[in-house]
Amino acid sequence: MSAARNPLARPLARLLEKPWLWAFVGATLVWLATIPFTPGRGAGDVLTAAFTFATFFVIVGIGQMFVITLGPGNVDLSIPATITLAGSVATKLMDGQDALIALGFVAALGCGLAVGAVNYALIRALRIPPIIATLSSSFLIQSTAIAYGRGLRIKPPPMLAEFTTARIFGMPVLAICVILLAAVMAVVLERTIYGRSVIAIGQNQRAARLAGIAVDRTRLATYVMSALFASLCGYLLAAFSGGASLNMGEEYLLASIAVVVIGGTSVAGGFANLPGLWGAALFLFLIVTMLNTYGLGAGIRYVLTGLIIIAVITAAGGRKPLR
Amino acid sequence: MTRVLLAPRTLRAILPAVSLALLLAAIFWLQPRTMSYTGLNLMLNLAIPIALATIAQMFVLCVNELDLSIGAYVGYVACVTATWLVDNPPLGIAALLAGILVYAGLGALIHLRNLPSIVVTLGMSFVWLGVAVLILPRPGGTSPEWIRWLMKLHTPVVPFPIIAATVIAVVVHVALMRTAYGSILRGAGGNPRAIDRAGWSLLKIKVVMFALAGLFGMLAGMALIGLTTSGDANIAARYTLLSIAGAILGGCEFVGGRVSPAGAVIGAITLTLAGSFLSFLRISPDWQIGATGAILILVLALRALINRAEERR
């Protein structure tokens, strides 16, 4: 092989094989294409904004990624409703008081825990395909959120709101936290029994069971985790955007799936990567920004968004099966 | 004979029909008025476009792919039908055919570059929506007269939606489940390598299946316009999830080429009727959305019961 002859070729080839590469390449290109239209400090400001908003995509993306990695048919469609429920419950409980920040946090995670457990109960006990199980439960969760929160937009505690909007040297503090979180989850994926189990189940569930992997426990943990991340997102998002609303989760349905798959995780399961989530989240935000900056009409903007997504995935190409 | 009838495979195959019958019985009981020609007509006519979209999704599912753009595509077709097909039929027909061609091209692209269909169709959903918004920036347009006439057809004795649903189910069933080439198409979902090794072109199969999805998506959009009489870019956004849910309810699976056209049509009708059932139940507005979920769960729980029974043997 030529790689053996050229010592430099190998790391380069390794890099080119990285599944997350194309999401970052796409994000960078789109960013560069935006800069000429943003005077002065604009380039940096765009990045700051991108990191601010990509953070929320990444939070839900992590949970969704673990779920999707469980194999074909596994996807969590209840993320939007969970975001809404957790956001509503938390803001209503905290009632704008700094002293209750922790209580709100626990309540939000409590919602996530309950949602995840219900989802998996439907999938496991009633054998409902995950896509329909989570869709059905999302309707129930949405109703709960309506009945509980009544769509009232209660202000978050000021300290919490400040935390979600704080910055260090232009970099949002929240984004830094989530980068760390993503790094931790990358280790969980690669170097813990749980992570290995998720990947093994995604490749071949029967083989995983026969190899001694605790399939049920792993899947339960994964659906619960996805709901927990969704509720964390709901909690932070409500704080960030000045209160919860009943439709705050709506756009996270497609977005959570999009960041996962554009980030290079295999939809067929058994193969995941975390850096790609950030690449894809930045990419998605920057496309909208670029097209907004160009001042194009809504129709053209949609068309271009779609074409760019397809172009990036085509450039990245698929993984060829070995045999 | 009873053994065949009670075999899990048979039970599972008739399950969609059974849950539909149960739901229908519950509706008749709640609201006897629905048990009439007009009643059935009103309750079922909106199921036709959904059934067509579900069939489209089924073709894609059959080759182990997923189409996240079907809703947006139906919206695109609806906009074309409500505008160009009326004002400038040649342009309208060209636009509709272009839609099918694009679908066929997607099949080829996905196969040749080995791309995840979810991402590609996710991208396409934006493209279709964008084009639809460009064609029809605000809701409007009218239905071509003949489509309207067809969808409002007053057939003798049996309401038109029932006839239409039966025809769709039978035609697709025969084409996909009973013809020789149909088994090759399904085989490509079951074990693509086996089909490849037997000398069939997987590329052609993908192209055919996606083109069929495009065709049925087109029919769905046109039927929808016949019912609503005017278009809207977002008109069918929900069809993406509905079509997947309908196909699964009807016994199709995500991988392995296991599909059922009749089941898909029944699944679509079940979903539509679930909505009617709810409005007859008169639940508090807060919980109306949640009740939709509860019904879905209920219907699918039946399937779990049968699977349980199967395990116990």
Place this chain on the structure above:
Amino acid sequence: ADTSDKRIALSNNYAGNSWRQAMLRSWDKVTSQAVADGVVAAADAFTTAENQVTEQAAMIQNLVLQGYDAIVLNAASPDALNGAVREACDAGITVVSFDGIVTEPCAWRIAVDFHQMGKDEVLYLAEKMPDGGKLLEIRGLAGVFVDDEISNGIHEGVAENPQFEIVSSVHGDWDQAVAQRAVAGILPSLPEIDAIVTQGGDGYGAAQAFDAAGRDIPLIIMGNRHDELTWWKEQKDASGYETMSVSIAPGVATLAFWVAQQILDGAEVPQDLVVPFLRIDQDNLEENLANTEPGGVANVEYTLEDAQAVIAAGGQ
């Protein structure tokens, strides 16, 4: 005629925001009183699981089957429900649409002049800033007619007042978070902005985006949300910030209810009625804020007399 045996249904296409929630509550409050008083036999509210034309069409057909005498309708689309509405009319049912109105001639319409609402925003600005300035437009959901109407109104206003220029317009999908994100993303590319024209509900998000980017907050037209009014009040008290706030009151559903009841009663009601939108200005801010539920929307509920007045006004 006596309407005490008549049944009226509300067909609603969306419940996912504070406006619609306020609408449903107003409906419940006013109609349950009406039912208790024996004015009508029933007034049930129905909401679709998702905001979709097709679902609402199916719902209308089901309401027909249930034998309601009148359907009060907040429609997902002005044209696409015409088929279902026609069927309802053919079955002898009175259809009254409001907020999201339908174009089918057999239905009654209680319209808000969204076009005028958009134009009024610019007219207000023209008054406040005679020298004109640069505007940022935050739109709603592309392809929905309310968005198109308001935006057309705004653009017409700008055309008549050429001292204003819309330097950019973004779609916020009527979602606070989306609007905030869209504004934050485009801000770096924008020159100094003098005012933001909105479709309601997104003002607070826009203010936060400007605040986060460390830019001067321009004049933002508000949309009657409690959080917007509160923020406005704070700014007003702190620095004398001036703006206006305009939106349609969710209680308009109750007006539609009374109109439907009047039609069933045999009253002569013109097919097209217009309700004014609810506008809040610098001087009545405090009063309105006090009347608005925390986290909710400024609202007015209508009585039978209000409805009769509107009908009489529309008749001329």
Place this chain on the structure above:
Amino acid sequence: MTSPIVELDGVARSFGAVQALAGVDLAVDAGTCLGLVGHNGAGKSTLMQVLAGTLAPDRGRIGVAGEDLTRGYDVVTAQRHGIRCVFQELSLCPNLTVAENARVLHPSIRGRAWRRRAGELVGAVLDQIFPRHGIAADAVVGDLSIARRQMVEIARAFSVTDVPVRLVILDEPTSSLDALVAEQLLAFVRRFVAEGGSTILISHLLGEILETADRVVVMRDGLVVESRPAGDFSRESLVAAMGSVAEAASDRAAGFVSRRQGEPACRARPVGQGAGEGPELLAHPGEVVGLAGLAGHGQTDMLVALFEELGPRRSALVAGDRQTDGIFPLWSIAANISVGSLRDMVRGLLIERGAETELADEWRRRIGIRTPDMKDNILSLSGGNQQKALFARALGSTARIVLMDDPMRGVDVGTKQEVYAIIRAEAAKGRTFVWYTTEMDELAHCDHVYVFRDGRITAELAADALTEEKVLHASFADEAA
């Protein structure tokens, strides 16, 4: 003699750094059965894929019936010239019926009643090869046992519509069949050859090759090293030609000492057998317990049930159907092995980095997995080597009880001897093995054998009482009773 029906000249093919074929010449004459043997990874399957047109060679010439077809040679060309292949990994569509699967290979079956005709076509061949096969033409393939699937695929390959079948390649066709069915197949191959057809038979059961083939070709490391009439070989010389040393058949009966003392390591009953009915399965520490009987009579179910009952800490399972039950196709060889021992490699919360490579390298050495790098994907291994990785997974774990589901499918003779030795050594250290096998020879390595029929245990034999006759007797229903 006429010219050979196929002729390969200097065929070479590499996969990355692996040279699977290094210039192979091969000729098959009409009316002969060519036996092809070689160690795991010798390149047999690769060569057959080239011949079947599913894999393009890097260089070399392909001639069929004297015609040079090298340019653009593909499946369709191969089929047009009557060349069919039963691949090592099954090539049926599990979602289609038997008849529909037959049609996949025969585009000419079309039009009215095609289903019936396809069903009759494959049904007739099935009747011919495997009398009393019990497979319905409208059965869905996914519902059939692996043995029956194999039978369908074989029958399909021999079925004829428009093009006469000239050469059928059988790549380890008997690996999932029990002895009786395998015998039926081999008898049919003889008849087929006698009528003028040709076959290439690949098998690791040298007895089959010596009995059935007219000519034997031996491959080693991507090259043909020997090609002689079958009569010139003995079992020993064949093994030697493959590069292994034959071992004298073990005679366990002679020095057999029962280990049946104290508490058994596990006890169980077959799923379909009620309490008190027939013998119970017992396995004592240090014992190798064999499960015998015809394929599909409840042995696999029993093993899976046992595995679920014992749990992964106490037991490990070596899957036989490696495609559906064994390998993780996206993972490296090392990851496929270490997945059985994750619990033992955790330090603190994380899996230790070095531990995985260490374990993999140790087992590459012990069981001889042929690969340049254990970090390569598992699918880059030949079938037999994949199976070795599955062995390594189970043996490398700390489980005290190892359950094996006909694990020697596709494993070459040399490796088999090594694995037998490892099993014996591990058993001596106190590990328990429960071993389902379809090969009579392997039962000789067991201390205690249970024979299955219809989901029940019908006989139990200690090693000193084990004879082939007794096993066969217990495997078949008592006609008299």
